[in-house]
Amino acid sequence: MKKEKVELSGSCRILVQGVKDTQDLLCGKWKTVIIAALYNNDKFRFMDLCRHIEGISPKMLSKELKDLELNQLVKRTVLDTMPVTVEYELTPHGKSLNKIIEAMGEWGIKYRKSVL
Structure with missing residues (x-):
């Protein structure tokens, strides 16, 4: 029988396409976590961000930051220091995700409490 x-x-x-576009930008285990960390701390140097996000390797952090920068959600600034220092911060597009990040955080806290 044909459905x-x-x-x-x-x-x-339109809504479904918008959700799909958002998922494509934020897919993966780490992107939303990186955005949340930057959202709550304004700027991070690379290794400070790596230490702040439990369980992420420097290689994975580098890859995810490059993707986020390519999609104009994160800004990378190279500081003229010895040795060279790199800082990351959210762009205006990245900051516009604040309601999504806050809602995900609030939902996650409530969910964790309900299952524990």
């Missing part, structure tokens, strides 16, 4: 294809309304299709 009937259900058409989504225009507004639903």
